[in-house]
Amino acid sequence: MGLIVKSWVCCEIWVIVGECHLLDVVWRLVDGIWLKMGKVMFDEIKNPTAVSWNVIVAVFIEMDDGTKAVFIDFFKMFQTAVRPFNFTFSNALIACSSISALKEGKQIHGVAIKMGLEDDEVVSSPLMDMYIKCGKLENAHRVFEQLSSKDLISWTSIVSGYAISGKTREARELFDQMPERNVISWNAMLAGYTRSLQWEEALDLVFFMRNATKDxxxxxxxxxxxxxxxxxxxxxxxxxxxxxxxxxxxxxxxxxxxxxxxxxxxxxxxxxxxxxxxxxSQWRDSVSWNALLTSYARHGLSEQAMTIFSEMQWETRPSKFTFGTLLAACANTFSLEHGKQIHGFMIRNGYEMDVVIRGALVDMYSKCRCLEYALVVFLESASRDVILWNSIIFGCSHNRKGRVILELFGLMEEEGVKADHITFQGILLACVYEGLIELGTQYFYSMSNKHYVMPRLEHYECMIELYSRYGHINELEKFIKRMPFELTVPMLTKVFDASRKYGCLRLGEWATKRLNELNPSMELNFQIMDRERK
Incomplete structure (x- = not known):
């Protein structure tokens, strides 16, 4: 019966409406389960034209299926010897952008060059956008520079590309060169500043915009x-x-x-x-609820945030963002009971516990001094990325469980997860808590030698704390001499205190001199605490 219906439908379509109307039917069938029927009907076309291919590529883009748009339809079109339109290239490049398909995007770029379409404004803007979305800003700029005629769309595309990539200085230089601007151009530049948290620069642009346009x-x-x-x-x-x-x-x-x-x-x-x-109240959505809830959570008002959360459930379904915000508020205010309520709500209502939520739960339980719950949440995770590992490592650090941190790091290495600078800060803190001077030294130098992680200021602070706390003054002095930058005031204070406690006159006087130079208004005098001078 199904085959009879399909044959009858296709025959009727061909006899009555022809190919163009068939494509219109395809468009009508793109929603939900009808997409497959639309594709089947397209396949019934014996000799599809460029119009046909253009429509079906666009269909998959509308359905957020860039993979099929590029790999199944666009490249298959060339096997039929059909010459694509510029809009077909545009749709294919949009599909590449949606799935970050750089290799295929470059292939399409090559075909566009051979067909003389690289300078076509319909092709050039999505081509630049594809390179930007794939992280190849220099390629996008090269396409822009090679355009014989740069219109407002191409100017806005390249400015937006630099802005959203965090290169606001370059974006502003291009923005200032624009022969004309519209509201999209202004918004692109302003969005770049806000995305990079450059508030003063953003404010200057707002004042500039107020004087330059009413758009x-x-x-x-x-x-x-x-x-x-x-x-x-x-x-x-x-x-x-x-x-x-x-x-x-x-x-x-x-x-x-x-x-x-x-x-x-x-x-x-x-x-x-x-x-x-x-x-x-008449048109608010989940974003509105989350904004209000976040406002209270950010200011440490977890009780009020929980009340808003209860009210929210009558109107909209809480999202992952909602739970992350609430758990962060509970962690910062040490509200264990509220945190447990949120965790229980998620379990009862079947919410997915992804690595982000598990990280928030681990952080909340750890800061609320409930490490056993944090470990259970961590160990139940099917997949663990470096962020989740760092959450449990720092959770143990909050609870001064140095040995557990070192055991976890061993498991992390066994799972093949690459440690980062945050991981090593937790490991070095573990060595400080447990007094493991030799092991801490090994971990510090293995960062660059074995793990290719360059030590940062916080790692040097951990090592100075490690040597100072346990009186390893000779190692401390050698370590300071090898440091690639000047000691900060907190570092010098630790050296000063350790030198007084363990009787190191030379190092103590040096630390005193440096502290007095950095803070002349508070002059220090060095004196050893009842110990034999060295």
Missing amino acids: IDYVTIGLILNVCAGLLDVEMGKQVHGFIYRNGFLSNLVVGNALLDMYGKCGNLRSARVWFYLII
């Missing part, structure tokens, strides 16, 4: 509110709030959530709560 949209307003939040400038935020009222942005949910977030981050919780309950 502004809800995205711009949201970004400006992010700047106010980053600067903790609630008064400026209130001015933006007034602008929102006067210019008709009040009913936009993105703006409403950004305003809520701004008040919360600036500590004006009363305004955040009033705005949430009285103003946006």
